[in-house]
Amino acid sequence: MRVGYVVAAATPFEFVATLDPERPVSLYDYVAVDHVEYDAAGGDYANVRLLGQIVKLYRDPYSAKRDLPLYSVMREVSDNILEVQIAKVKVLGYVNGGELRQPKHPPRIGAPVYLAENGEIEELFKVENGLCVGRLASRDLEVCLDLNGVKRHVAIIAATGSGKTWFSVVLIEELLKKGAKIVVVDPHGEYVPIKDSIYKLGPYSATVVKVSRHHSGDLMYKIGVLDGEPEALANAAGVPPGAKKIRYAIYLAWSYARKVRKATGKPVGLSFLRMVLHTALRGENALNKLFQQYKIEGDFPMEDLRQIAKKDRHAVFSALTYLKKLQRLGVFSSRSTPLSKMLADITIINLAGVNEEVQDYVVSHIVNRIFQARVRHVRSLKGLKIPWPVVLLVEEAHRFAPPKTLRKTRSYEALSRVASEGRKFGVYLVIVSQRPSKVDPDVISQCQSQVIMRIVNPKDQEAVRESSELLAQEFLENLPGLDVGEAVVLGPLAKLPVVVKVRDRVLDYGGADIDLASAWRRDKTADVVQHWRRLYNAAPPPSVMMAASRLKLLRKWKEGGRVGVLLQDGDREVAVYIEDGRPACTVCGVGKPCHHVYKALEEALEVV
Incomplete structure (x- = not known):
């Protein structure tokens, strides 16, 4: 169906068309132009069908003089005014031999513009093993994304209430259908209802790992006290950064506990650290008995522990208080929870109920363990291995990977490593955030596939523009006008930038707004x-x-x-x-x- 003509600014990349104002052509719809292109293989010119997408659309009064007040014009000529509909069309290319090729010549001025046939559009987005997440925003045609696009990492970005969690759940459903193993980092417990609704999708297994004993989960996540560093342990306990003496007291107890574990082979937890500090408060004789009980070799500063108990008893008392508070959480133990007990088709890490410092510690710990297990499998190293690739979906990514200039987190280091090296070892990152300007640019730039929904904040729009080489200025300008549930998908997930209306989900989630x-x-x-x-x-x-x-x-x-x-x-x-x-x-x-x-x-x- 002919809808207009090429009228101006025709290049091999874009052109301006005037459209029939009586025909309802929508933004993001697809059009076609009959075109002549040189066929290098055949050595001659060939007739091709040049496809394009409408990226800007507006109407204008053709006969109104710009030097007259508009009201006067409309009053005098409202019955005879000519209206034109103008469209800016981004050239997508032409299909030749099953491949999309870019033209080397612009379309001719005056060439008729037609609505593209459904079959032509389906050919543009046809993929094997597709992730069928919805339909075109401009046509009732199903859109399936390229499964292999996940290997280059994905960023899902949208303002609050625009449907980013909805899209994340739909993406999870499609990945599960393809046999993927998924780990979801869930700061607020929004994905926990997936566990009870997984049966609706099929015979898949789901495990909820909780961090707070007061929240929903199948098992508690435990972190071995001696698996990390004493500074990180103090951060998780909430010790102020400037409280050097309290931190040193924790360091001394931690260091001694590590020496004891190495000497005896016995598991050591927070109770042992607290016992060491309690013993120090009882005096030098009690400490000597403790040191005699365990034959410790090496350079452990025993004298420092004696001195801090004498001169800085308040620091030791405070360290005990912080460690007691940490122990009440139930997260830290003598041994870490085995990955083999946690991992299912989908594993949801429910972080609700603990402070940001503990969340940061847990995310860093889990991500590093998953990454190392995949490295061992790929390189045939000793130790625990995960034999299949893992998709790591991180909700509220700006909490865990903020810009280094803003604040420093432990989980940033782990996520940054996955972003830069994960695809070599089969750990694929999906970050979800409503504030892309608050996500570290190095991390977000590694996510070559992007799903961008409605964004209003100018800083966030700028962050999206800087992180994406494929997002045209016209798409960027139109982001505030996207409806809830509509998304621009670009990068390896899609052959071409496409605007999708996300389909209904099957699984439940708890992220909806309160009525x-x-x-x-x-x-x-x-x-x-x-x-x-x-x-x-x-x-x-x-x-x-x-x-x-x-x-x-x-x-x-x-x-x-x-x-x-x-x-x-x-x-x-x-x-x-x-x-x-x-x-x-x-x-x-x-x-x-x-x-x-x-x-x-x-x-x-x-x-x-």
Whole structure:
């Protein structure tokens, strides 16, 4: 279908077209021009179909004189004014022998411009083993990204609420379908619901590793106290950088513990470090007995431990307090959690519930262990190996890899190494952030594939422009106008920059915005408890209320005097019917005070 003509600024890379103002042609749509190009192989000129994408679109009044007030013009000639629709078109090339080639000659002025056929567009983006994340924003055509593009690392960038976590979940689904092993660094526990919904996608395994005992997870992540450095341990404990004496006290206890482990082979944890400092406070005789108990060889500064206990008892007391606080977290132990217990098809590292220093320590520790395990496998070295490539998805990447000039983190070093060397060893990085200007430019520039969603902040736009050689100025200008769920994909993931409308996800996640109307609604708990008391002559047990909070509402309805509530409990559906105020559960039976009934009572209060 012809929609316009080439009118100006025609080069082999772009041209300006005037379009029929009555035809609805949209931004980012694809057009074609009949073109003549020299065929070097055949030694002659050939007719080809030159494809392009509309990257800028506007309308203009053709007959309005610029020296007249616009209102006067419109009042006098509004019935006769001529409207033109102008499009700037980026030339993509022409397909020859299954390959996309770049023209060496510009299209002719006056050449007709046609809407590209669906088949021509599908040919542009056809890939083997594609990651089918959505459809074109301008056409109802599926877009599949190149799986091998993940090997060059990926950055997912968007303003808050633009759909970056949604896209991340869709990408996870597609990678799982291809057999990938994924580790998600999750600072807020947003990805934890994937564990309970993984069955919807297929027979995949999911493990949630928690750092705080008060949050959801299948197992606690433990870090061996002596696996890192004493300075990092002090940082994780929250010791101020300027508290040199407190840090030195921790260093002395840590150093002695390391000597003891080397001499005896026994595991040593925070309790041992605290015991060393407690012993120092009891005096020189107690310390001598401790030193005699373990035959330590080497240059450990025993005298320094004696002196700090005499002259800086406050520093030792403070060090004990910090170590006690660290021990309460339950993260640090005598041994680190084995990677073999953690890794599944998807492993979610739930960092919620601990401070940023501990999160930084944990991320650094995990990333380094995964990287080293892959290095051992590729180079056939001794030690723990991971036999398959790993995709490492880091949410809120600006927390862990900020610019070095802003602040220094331990996890930056680990992530920077993966970004620069990971593809050689099969560790592929996917960073997710709403503030690309707060991510270290060296890390983000290593992510050659980029998924860019709506960005408004000028500093973040500039950071995206500097990190991407493929993002045209027109795409950059249009970023604030992207709808929620739309993304510009460029780099090795896509043959050409493409604007995608992300498909619906299958897996659940907890990153959606809070609905204030629901959150500020009158608390229903008192009403539910009162109804429960009338039914069962007792208050609902906390265990029932907790179990009810994990259930998911599928549907609720009212038929006459009967209310029905359909719930999702794991991999099964449970219905509860309430008639004349008395509930009946299809799983637990009539009159049973189960958690299904409690959830149904909560929901039934809203059914009108």
